Amino acid sequence: MSAQPLLSVRELVVDHRVPGGLFAAARGVVRAVDRVSFELAAGETLGLVGESGCGKSTLARALVGLLPWRSGAVRFAGIDVARARGAERSSVRRGMQLVFQDARGSLDPRQQVGAAIAEGLELHRLGDAKERRRRVAELLEQVGLPAESAARWPHEFSGGQRQRIGLARALAVEPRVLLLDEPVAAQDRSVQAQLLNLLLELRERRGLACLLISHDLELVAQVSDRVAVMHLGELVEWGASAELLARPRHPFTRALLAGAVRGEPPSPLAPPPGCRFHPRCPQAVAGCRSEPPPEREAAPGHRYRCIE
Amino acid sequence: MSAPLLAVESLGVEYQRGGAWHAAIDGVSLSIEAGRAVGLVGESGCGKSTLAAALLRALPENGRFARGAVRWCGRDLATMSAAELLRWRGREIAWIEQEPSAALDPLFAVGDQIAEGLRVHAGLTRSAAHARAVELLAKVGLAEPELRARARPHQLSLGMRQRVGVAMAVALQPALLIADEPTSALDASLRHAVLDLIDDLRRESGMALLLISHDLRTVAERCDEAVVMYAGRFVERGPAAALLEAPRHPYARALAATRRAAGPLARGERFAALPGAPSALGAVAPGCAFHPRCPLAETECTREVPPLAPDGPGFALACPVVARRGGRR
Numbered sequence: 248m249s250a251q252p253l254l255s256v257r258e259l260v261v262d263h264r265v266p267g268g269l270f271a272a273a274r275g276v277v278r279a280v281d282r283v284s285f286e287l288a289a290g291e292t293l294g295l296v297g298e299s300g301c302g303k304s305t306l307a308r309a310l311v312g313l314l315p316w317r318s319g320a321v322r323f324a325g326i327d328v329a330r331a332r333g334a335e336r337s338s339v340r341r342g343m344q345l346v347f348q349d350a351r352g353s354l355d356p357r358q359q360v361g362a363a364i365a366e367g368l369e370l371h372r373l374g375d376a377k378e379r380r381r382r383v384a385e386l387l388e389q390v391g392l393p394a395e396s397a398a399r400w401p402h403e404f405s406g407g408q409r410q411r412i413g414l415a416r417a418l419a420v421e422p423r424v425l426l427l428d429e430p431v432a433a434q435d436r437s438v439q440a441q442l443l444n445l446l447l448e449l450r451e452r453r454g455l456a457c458l459l460i461s462h463d464l465e466l467v468a469q470v471s472d473r474v475a476v477m478h479l480g481e482l483v484e485w486g487a488s489a490e491l492l493a494r495p496r497h498p499f500t501r502a503l504l505a506g507a508v509r510g511e512p513p514s515p516l517a518p519p520p521g522c523r524f525h526p527r528c529p530q531a532v533a534g535c536r537s538e539p540p541p542e543r544e545a546a547p548g549h550r551y552r553c554i555e
Numbered sequence: 556m557s558a559p560l561l562a563v564e565s566l567g568v569e570y571q572r573g574g575a576w577h578a579a580i581d582g583v584s585l586s587i588e589a590g591r592a593v594g595l596v597g598e599s600g601c602g603k604s605t606l607a608a609a610l611l612r613a614l615p616e617n618g619r620f621a622r623g624a625v626r627w628c629g630r631d632l633a634t635m636s637a638a639e640l641l642r643w644r645g646r647e648i649a650w651i652e653q654e655p656s657a658a659l660d661p662l663f664a665v666g667d668q669i670a671e672g673l674r675v676h677a678g679l680t681r682s683a684a685h686a687r688a689v690e691l692l693a694k695v696g697l698a699e700p701e702l703r704a705r706a707r708p709h710q711l712s713l714g715m716r717q718r719v720g721v722a723m724a725v726a727l728q729p730a731l732l733i734a735d736e737p738t739s740a741l742d743a744s745l746r747h748a749v750l751d752l753i754d755d756l757r758r759e760s761g762m763a764l765l766l767i768s769h770d771l772r773t774v775a776e777r778c779d780e781a782v783v784m785y786a787g788r789f790v791e792r793g794p795a796a797a798l799l800e801a802p803r804h805p806y807a808r809a810l811a812a813t814r815r816a817a818g819p820l821a822r823g824e825r826f827a828a829l830p831g832a833p834s835a836l837g838a839v840a841p842g843c844a845f846h847p848r849c850p851l852a853e854t855e856c857t858r859e860v861p862p863l864a865p866d867g868p869g870f871a872l873a874c875p876v877v878a879r880r881g882g883r884r
Contacts, residue, residue: 299713405832406599435598435769436810440828447825469820488819506747511714 251325252286253456254310254343254424259283259319261302261309277515279305281480282319287424292450292457294467294488296503297477298512303460304348306477307426310458311345324423341371344417346410348429353413354401360387360412361397367420386415391445407438411445418449425450426458431466443470464503468492473548476500479512479523486549496543496551499524522554530555558629559586560731560763561610566623568602568609568787570836577837578621579605581787581860589730592757592764594774594795596810597784600833603767606784607733610765611650612640645676649724651717653736658720659708665719666692666704669726676727691722695752717749725756731763738773750777771810775799783807786834786844789863793870803866803883804874805849843874851876 261280279302287293297303308314310321312328321328323339331339344367347353354363364386365379374382384394390411401409410430417425430446431439447470450457461467468474468488475485476499484497495501502508510527513519519526525535532554540552568580580602587593595603608614610625612632625632627643635643652658660668669691670684679687685704692700695718708716717737724732734753738746754777757764768774774781774795781795783804791804802808809829820826831848834840840847846856853876866872867883 407832437598437769437829438832440826441830444825444828447820451822469818471819492818509748511712511748 253289253291253324254287254458255320255322256286256310257284257320257322259306259309259321260317261305261314262317263305275516278480278518279515280309280316283477283480283482285475285482285485287456287458289423289456290450290454291473292459292471294464294471294474295458295460295477296462296464296467296474298462298508300512300515301477302480302515303477304428307345307428307458307460310426311343312340313345337371341367341420342422343424343426344420344422345426345428346413346417346430348432354409356401358401359397360399360401360404363401363412364397364416364419367416371420373420382419383415386419389418389449390415391441405438407434407442410434410442414445414449418453422455424456424458426460428460429462430459432461432463446470464500476503479515479518481523481552483524483553484549484551486546486551490546490549494545494549496545496549497524497553498528498530498555500551502527502529522552558626560589560628561585561587561765562624562626562629563606563610564624564626566606566609566625567621568605568614569619569621570605570615571617571619572836575837576619576621578839579618579787579836580609582623583784583787583789584623585782585789587731587763587765590757590761590763591780592766592778594766594768594778594781595784596768596771596774596781596807598769598810598833600835601784602787603784604735605787607650607735607765607767610733611644611648613644642676645672646727647729648731648733649727649729651720651724651732651734651737658723659716661708664705664707665711665723669704669719669723672723672726687726688722691726692719695719695722696748714748718752721749721752721756725760725762728760729762731765732757733765733767735767736769737766746773753777769810771799771802771807783810786839788844788860788873789871790845790873791866791871792863793866798870801883803870803872803877804845805851805877806845809848 259280260278260282263277263279283306285293295303305314309316323342326335326339328339361383364383368374368379368382383397387394387396392408392411404412431442434442449455459467459471468491471488473486474488474491475482476497478499484500495504513526521537522535522540525531528535534554540554542550542552544550563583563585565582565584566580567578567582569576570579597603659665666685666688669688673679673684673687674681689700689704692703697703697715697718711719738749753764756762766774766778778795780792781798782792783790783806785806791802791807799811802811812827829848834844842857842859843861846852861873861875863871863873866878870883872878
């Protein structure tokens with residue numbers, strides 16, 4: 248691993264304000280991401296796993312600048328993202344691209360596919376009109392769609408094809424990090440395999456680093472170098488994929504792997520004291536209800552937060 | 556022997572597009588006995604949801620019945636009046652959709668929405684219906700059901716809304732529940748919870764189930780019989796667990812194989828992927844519709860539609876190429 252990671256996230260905190268109603272004051276603040284730290288090396292894939300609502304999509308949105316963060320530090324290629332201005336800011340924006348979970352919602356229905364893909368090129372002033380057209384055709388072919396698709400509209404494509412368009416759009420500005428939010432969850436199994444193979448292909452060919460966000464731990468562990476498990480805003484376990492898959496330590500990770508998480512996560516408006524997993528944990532002891540769990544090392548690089 | 560609960564006989568359904576009628580369901584037959592669970596598996600666009608809509612006689616405006624019949628306890632649905640159909644849909648058969656919000660009115664408290672069906676179809680008084688609605692919400696595992704009954708749909712999480720959808724569907728104790736991808740929008744823990752809930756309700760009430768899914772594994776875990784559908788036709792059927800264990804049709808094999816690698820992939824390794832996409836309406840390949848994507852396709856496959864033929868006890872298969880290679884073990 249190189250001395251300096253491509254992306255470094257330190258103690259990141261992202262809050263959501265929950266409105267109380269038309270005339271009421273804010274009902275409260277949800278800490279969607281709570282002191283999350285991780286690093287991503289160039290060309291590496293980190294899988295981020297957790298249930299719906301655990302904060303993983305919020306984390307991705309904050310990283311690409313769609314949501315403000317409350318505290319913490321993010322460095323991309325050595326640049327302090329919060330302070331970056333001008334050319335530095337632009338290189339950060341260009342260097343990290345998010346592919347949305349819902350390609351239907353993220354494509355403008357009144358914008359032709361080619362224009363949607365070229366948007367990033369225009370924004371970052373890459374090439375002239377003719378070069379952009381050529382580049383769009385090239386990108387479409389890379390994601391397995393015919394070049395003629397550029398003149399068609401989003402509604403003419405299936406869910407899997409729209410996901411490919413979203414991918415082409417993100418790749419257009421030649422990012423170094425791709426953030427993928429549930430890239431296959433909404434697809435059929437057969438389409439999932441095709442999309443995943445495409446991602447693997449692009450990652451290997453372009454040396455892209457990826458943050459792969461999914462609720463499917465098994466899938467994530469198959470295609471990631473390392474995996475981080477998130478529960479109610481906090482990372483509870485992280486380590487190399489093979490190691491974590493073979494020797495999961497946190498009860499939440501174990502339950503995810505066994506497909507045996509029972510019950511719904513507690514409300515993030517009022518997270519339980521102590522370990523936030525304790526109300527659903529089969530191994531909870533008295534201490535779990537009062538003390539935040541300590542961080543422990545299971546193996547080099549494999550760490551978890553549990554009292555046991 | 557009494558008639559099955561639901562019998563579909565050589566059903567054909569067509570959709571109109573660009574002035575022409577195209578087959579979306581092409582001659583399928585299916586029967587569901589009381590208390591049984593049947594799973595219908597295939598990719599998006601294979602006709603699964605069209606079949607569900609046809610069973611409910613709720614085809615969209617550009618759809619029509621081309622041939623065949625759907626019978627409920629022996630009676631042809633085509634002979635039912637509109638009022639009879641409404642009553643039948645309310646009391647005998649229930650439907651859960653993929654996105655629970657589709658079935659819920661955003662303006663009304665979910666408890667009132669459950670209670671409405673109980674008042675209209677079961678003749679309960681307002682207070683009895685409300686009490687029963689709260690009871691149902693508790694039964695589907697919502698904590699504080701009194702409070703939740705007063706919530707509007709947007710105040711509940713996706714998992715809770717899907718539970719409300721289940722509570723609403725089973726409120727009148729239907730004889731058959733049609734669940735169309737009820738869990739594909741949910742993550743793993745909620746998926747298990749919702750399917751377990753349906754299982755529990757079936758055990759208690761003897762309700763039959765038609766589970767529609769793109770995942771053969773889910774169907775194998777939850778159903779007695781599995782039916783694999785491609786381009787509006789059944790291509791293989793049989794006891795669900797055994798079919799997942801040893802699928803024979805190349806399409807069923809591909810569905811069972813997708814994403815089953817174990818452990819991290821090596822560099823350069825890929826997932827087993829079925830190439831191409833299912834054929835679009837009006838562009839179904841001649842002969843066996845699967846032949847353009849089939850690794851075993853021969854010339855004969857391009858000529859005739861292979862019939863669904865018996866393939867060992869309880870199984871049927873629509874692939875003469877595989878059938879010729881030997882019987883099911």
